[in-house]
Amino acid sequence: MSMGYACRECDRETTGVSRLAAEMYAYATARDSVSRNELMAFADASPHDTDRAIDRLLHLKVLTRKPDDPNQLIPVAPATAHAQLLMPAVRELRERQAMINDVGSHLMELMPIYEESVLKRGRTQLxxxxxxxxxxxxxxxxxxxxxxxxxxxxxxxxxxxxxxxxxxxxxxxxxxxxxxxxxxxxxxxxxxxxxxxxxxxxxxxxxxxxxxxxxxxxxxxxxxxxxxxxxxxxxxxxxxxxxxxxxxxxxxxxxxxxxxxxxxxxxxYERDQVLRSSEEIKTAIVKLLSQGYDDKVVAKRLGISLRTFQRHLADIMRRIGARNRLHAGYLLRDLDIFHEKAVEQQKR
Missing domain, CATH: 3.30.870.10 (Endonuclease Chain A)
Structure with a gap:
C-alpha cells in the first residue's frame, strides 16, 4: 500500500459519497461478500480514511454484515438500501404533512367566523x-x-x-x-x-x-x-x-x-420649497421652546432628529444674535422678533 496517498476521503463532503467509498463499493459488488480487512488492503488510502469510507457505506446500507459471519460484508443494491433507509422517514413525513393539511383546513374554516364576529363587534361599538x-x-x-x-x-x-x-x-x-x-x-x-x-x-x-x-x-x-x-x-x-x-x-x-x-x-428638489419648509420648522422650534419644551421633546414632536434640531437652533441663534441659550431665551421672549428676522431672511 502506497505511503504517498492524499486524503481521498476529503474529496467530497461527509454527507456525500467519496471517490474512495465508490471504488470500494465497486470492488465489493464484484463479489458475493468481502471482509473489512480485504477492503482495507484494496484501498490505496490511510486506515482512517478507509474506515470512514466503509462506515459510510454501512450507514447508507449498501453494505451489510453477513448474518452468519459479521466479518463478511455483503453488497446491497442502492434501490433496496433506499427502501430500507428512507421509506420510514418518507412515511412519517407524509403522515405529518397530512396532519398539517387537515389542521390547516379546519382552522381556515373557522377564520371567516372569527373575522366576521370581531368586525361585527367593532362596527357596533363607538x-x-x-x-x-x-x-x-x-x-x-x-x-x-x-x-x-x-x-x-x-x-x-x-x-x-x-x-x-x-x-x-x-x-x-x-x-x-x-x-x-x-x-x-x-x-x-x-x-x-x-x-x-x-x-x-x-x-x-x-x-x-x-x-x-x-x-x-x-x-x-x-x-x-x-x-x-x-x-x-x-x-x-x-x-x-x-x-x-x-x-x-x-x-x-x-x-x-x-x-x-x-x-x-x-x-x-425645489429650492424655494425647501427654504420655505426650513423657515417653518424654525418658527415651530421657536414656538415650542418658548412654551418650555426641552430639545428632545421638540425634535420628537417635529419628527426630526436631535442633530437636525440642533442645526436649526444654531441658525436661529445666529439670526437673532444670541450669544448662548440663555441669551436666546431672553431675545425670543417676544416671538415677533424671530418672525421679523425670518421675513428678512426670506426676502434676501
Missing part, C-alpha cells in the same frame, strides 16, 4: 381597541375596501419605515384606482427620506394629494368621516377604532385645519 398589528391590518383592509368617498391620513414622525410603506402600497393604490379621494399629511423630515418620497410620488401619480406640515397632532386615518383609526397611547402597535360622530367631527376639523396650513409635498 370606541374599540385593536391590540396587535394583525388586527390593525385586518381593520385597515376592511375599512379601505368599504370606503366610498374619501380617506384622510396623518403620518407623524418623519420618514416611515420601508416595510410599512411596502405593506401599505397595494392597499392604497387599490383604493385610489376605485376613484376614492385620498389626502395625506407628512411631517417636514419625510421629504428628505427617499423611500417615503417614492411612496408619495406613487400616490400622487394615482390621484392622491400629499402635503407637508411641521407638526402633526397624531397618527390618524379617517374613512368617509364615519370611522377613524388613531394611535393608542399605551400600545404603539395597536389602534383605537372611533365611530363616535362627535369625536369624528373633531378629528376631521383638526385635520382640515392642518391641511389648510400645509405645503405641497416636494416630489423633486
Amino acid at each position: 370606541l374599540h381597541r385593536l391590540e396587535g398589528v394583525d388586527a390593525v391590518r385586518m381593520a385597515l383592509s376592511e375599512l379601505s375596501a368599504r370606503a366610498a368617498r374619501e380617506i384622510l391620513t396623518s403620518q407623524p414622525g418623519g420618514p416611515r419605515p420601508e416595510p410599512v410603506l411596502k405593506e401599505a402600497t397595494d392597499r392604497t393604490v387599490g383604493v385610489l384606482r376605485r376613484g376614492i379621494r385620498m389626502r395625506t399629511l407628512y411631517q417636514y423630515a419625510a421629504q428628505f427620506h427617499q423611500p417615503t418620497v417614492d411612496h408619495a410620488s406613487l400616490l400622487v401619480e394615482h390621484g392622491a394629494e400629499v402635503r407637508l406640515v411641521t407638526e402633526v397632532f397624531m397618527r390618524l386615518i379617517v374613512f368617509d368621516a364615519e370611522v377613524a383609526l388613531i394611535e393608542l397611547a399605551d400600545n404603539p402597535k395597536g389602534a383605537l377604532v372611533v365611530r363616535d360622530p362627535h369625536v369624528l367631527h373633531f378629528l376631521v376639523r383638526a385635520f382640515e385645519g392642518a391641511w389648510a396650513k400645509a405645503l405641497p409635498f416636494p416630489l423633486a
Whole structure:
C-alpha cells in the first residue's frame, strides 16, 4: 500500500459519497461478500480514511454484515438500501404533512367566523381597541375596501419605515384606482427620506394629494368621516377604532385645519420649497421652546432628529444674535422678533 496517498476521503463532503467509498463499493459488488480487512488492503488510502469510507457505506446500507459471519460484508443494491433507509422517514413525513393539511383546513374554516364576529363587534361599538398589528391590518383592509368617498391620513414622525410603506402600497393604490379621494399629511423630515418620497410620488401619480406640515397632532386615518383609526397611547402597535360622530367631527376639523396650513409635498428638489419648509420648522422650534419644551421633546414632536434640531437652533441663534441659550431665551421672549428676522431672511 502506497505511503504517498492524499486524503481521498476529503474529496467530497461527509454527507456525500467519496471517490474512495465508490471504488470500494465497486470492488465489493464484484463479489458475493468481502471482509473489512480485504477492503482495507484494496484501498490505496490511510486506515482512517478507509474506515470512514466503509462506515459510510454501512450507514447508507449498501453494505451489510453477513448474518452468519459479521466479518463478511455483503453488497446491497442502492434501490433496496433506499427502501430500507428512507421509506420510514418518507412515511412519517407524509403522515405529518397530512396532519398539517387537515389542521390547516379546519382552522381556515373557522377564520371567516372569527373575522366576521370581531368586525361585527367593532362596527357596533363607538370606541374599540385593536391590540396587535394583525388586527390593525385586518381593520385597515376592511375599512379601505368599504370606503366610498374619501380617506384622510396623518403620518407623524418623519420618514416611515420601508416595510410599512411596502405593506401599505397595494392597499392604497387599490383604493385610489376605485376613484376614492385620498389626502395625506407628512411631517417636514419625510421629504428628505427617499423611500417615503417614492411612496408619495406613487400616490400622487394615482390621484392622491400629499402635503407637508411641521407638526402633526397624531397618527390618524379617517374613512368617509364615519370611522377613524388613531394611535393608542399605551400600545404603539395597536389602534383605537372611533365611530363616535362627535369625536369624528373633531378629528376631521383638526385635520382640515392642518391641511389648510400645509405645503405641497416636494416630489423633486425645489429650492424655494425647501427654504420655505426650513423657515417653518424654525418658527415651530421657536414656538415650542418658548412654551418650555426641552430639545428632545421638540425634535420628537417635529419628527426630526436631535442633530437636525440642533442645526436649526444654531441658525436661529445666529439670526437673532444670541450669544448662548440663555441669551436666546431672553431675545425670543417676544416671538415677533424671530418672525421679523425670518421675513428678512426670506426676502434676501
